[in-house]
Amino acid sequence: MLAEINSFLNDLIWGNILIYLLPVLGLFFTVSSRFVQFRYFFKMFNILRDTVHDKEGHISSFQALMLSVAGRVGGGNIAGVAVAITLGGPGAVFWMWVIGLIGMATSFFECSLAQLYKEKDGQDCKVYRGGPAYYATKALGQRWLGVIISILLMITFGFAFNATQSFIITTSFESSFEIPTYVTGVLLTFIFAITVFGGIKRITKLSEVIVPIMAVSYLLIALVVIILNFDKIPSLITMIVTEAFNPSTAIAGGIGAVLIQGAKRGMFSNEAGLGSAPNVAAVAYVAHPVQQGIVQSFSVFIDTIILCSCTAFIILLSGVYVPGNEGVQGVLLTQNALIEHIGPFGGYFVTFALLLFGFSSMLYNYYLAENSLNFFSKGNVTLFNAFRVFCVALIVWGSMQDLGSIFTFADLSMGLLAVINMVVIALLYKPVIALIKGYDKQISEGKKPVLRYNNYNEFNIDKETWKEIVDNINDTRKEDKK
Template sequence: MINDIVAAINNVLWGDGQVLIVMLVLAGLWFTFKLGFVQLRHFVYMFTIMKGSTNTDAKERGISSFQALCTSLSARVGTGNLAGVAVAISLGGAGAVFWMWVIAILGMATGFAESVLGQLYKVKDDRGEFRGGPAYYIQQGLNKRWLAVTFSLCLFLGYGFIFSAVQANTITDALAHAYDVPTFYSGLVIITLAGLIVVGGMHRIAHFAEWIVPFMAIGYVLVTIGVTIANIEQVPALLWQIVSSALGLEEAASGALGAAIKNGIQRGLYSNEAGSGSVPHAAAAASPNPNHPVSQGYVQMLGVFVDTLILCTCTAVIILLAGGSQSDHMEGIRLTQDAMSSHLGEGGIDFVAAAISLFAFTSVVANYAYGESNLHIFKLDNKIGRIVYTSGYLAMILWGSMAALPQVWAMADMALGMMTVINIIAIVWMTPTIVSISKHYFEQRKNGQTPSYKAGDCEIQGKSEDGIWE
């Protein structure tokens, strides 16, 4: 009965109902319009704001903007960047890549909006560290405690426990398939490494992300550049294939254009997480530079760009240059492995196994941070609360590393779907605050000033925590 209920909810949210896809696309269009196409007008500035982003005031107990970006990318960049893109191409053809780009551009505006709110309504926990996220701006900005609690419970179920179990399962399965490593032993290694990192809280997680995320992203991009150069004569035809398939210019089969649009949008949304309410937790943890909530909007907007328009595109290029195309079967990581093997020989399997393990492990660690950020909502951000949460988190990872998880995946999808619905409603509801504080930043920058914000500078909904923006 429970499985039937979960399946019915998921069908409405993710399946035939397509509620979430419609909500996320409309939200992207809404914030693109309300913020004056910020992702296009301020595209270059989005990169320049990262200058000095590694600096933070230690007394503030916040992480740097660069660490916040890397932490959010740790969670964003996962198996979806490898397997998800393969599924999109398998079901929607090369044209799905184009629509993945389109939804990423729209998602940049949504990511901007939710991250501004996460930073504006952040609080300090018992360690003096910044915490925040949708539950906080729902509670402080909308004064809807029950809705904030509902969001937090969904996040605990999804990011706090199930998603990490699933990512661990992906790692152990890849290692067992490639090297015959028993899942139990690889599971023990995962919880040992994860435990050593997460026990240090957000600061240690951010420090880990700061080092590992650039390494894995740059490495993946360099391999893709090498593959592209080796097949440079195919690139013009590849680009034409993507565009023509996306616009239905060469499609003979009916429904092919619809498949490209549906799968490109769906996989793009899954990958970049814009609108789901996860990324504001990382945005809230930062001591921004410049000291204004909107600066974190730019930082996390860059995260959407890197995740989808760079890393997902890398996977698409590797697959399409290897001759991958639309098929009758939903192919995931196997299609990516086959494509990489065709370019790198037998080493391609090893490379993909290593990439899967690294991408998934960074997600495991970042997921913990998102869950821990919500302990404050329940007054559990203390030693006992953290011990209980950490123990459950590590136990779920060990269990997930050995279990078959289709039904658990369904529950995780439901939790993520409900999170997204709540968050989209909240940020659209709080559009006046987002627009007001963004205009404050834009005007200061236009006047040649270094943007800064103090409580009372803008008219906002509700009230941010005392002392945060004094």
């Protein structure tokens, strides 16, 4: 009965609400910001180079980006894309691209809001906290809504998504090396525990190393596959676009199933509008909220347009995928496809890629859950340690569960969170538009933008936090000129 209720709620949220809410609001954010994700696309590189961060230990824009990419780039890129293709056919890839491009604007809005409404961590003044719970409370004055968002974030990321990542990693190792899932689960849990008990700074430092290595490695192996099958690429892209609007009769559910699978797996992978990335975006030490909004929108591009496409091409260029055949799906479909392309090494590569992708995502997921707990616990050390123990225990539990039940549960909690967060962002679009105008004005004046916090009195921001940041950055710039 629980499974039926879960399935009913999933169909309601994804098939009747988010399927319209995601693209409509994404288009609204895109148009109202004058296509901000494309206008500012190339500014991202200068921002990462020029962003000033405090020497006393604040987290930089690049570190926040790497932590965000660590979360976005995970099992969803390898197993999630495979599930989308299995259930929705090649056309699901097209809708993943659409959701990704539109989602870049959504991510810009939510991450800029997170920066604008961030506050100092009571435990550590060198770390900031922020996210949808914070901007819903401060901007809308609805603390109860912030509490609900925090609880859903904890359930979705600290519990459901980490259990999902654990399952994906351990089953991959079992397939490649015949290692029992519980053995890999225990080892994974041990490493995870050591890292999370070290706090956000240890998590960001580890992500800063892991993420570039794993992303570049996966991109290179996909390029090898594409080069080996270069003559097939035009027909493959044509098939993806055609199947998006006229799916094969072997795909149960027709175009509706194709669109829903593309949207669900696209959001599971890039998380735009979900309310997760803003928690990380708020941590970064930047001069203006728009700077981190630009950087975070680029992470959606990296995740969906680049890395998800890599997995899709690997699968669809192989002979492993058969329309309508759901016998082999998830990570095993990706592994089998890569084995066909480059031999047994392909299976081992996917396994270790999943280990790095999945583990970095687990650290990111844990941070989101911890940030949510902090929203209403405000640094209770005993509660935090008990929460960490519980999250660690779930890693072992997730390694021994069924793929379908975990994905279904994650879809439900993710869908509820997305609906609430998207509505909140839509209500708060005016502060973001004001931020964009202020940023553009300073650029046109030939200045390096900083937040002119006194211009945002109507939006109830923490002016003391921003005064300290802006004063510090201005002092640093003066020193640099000398």
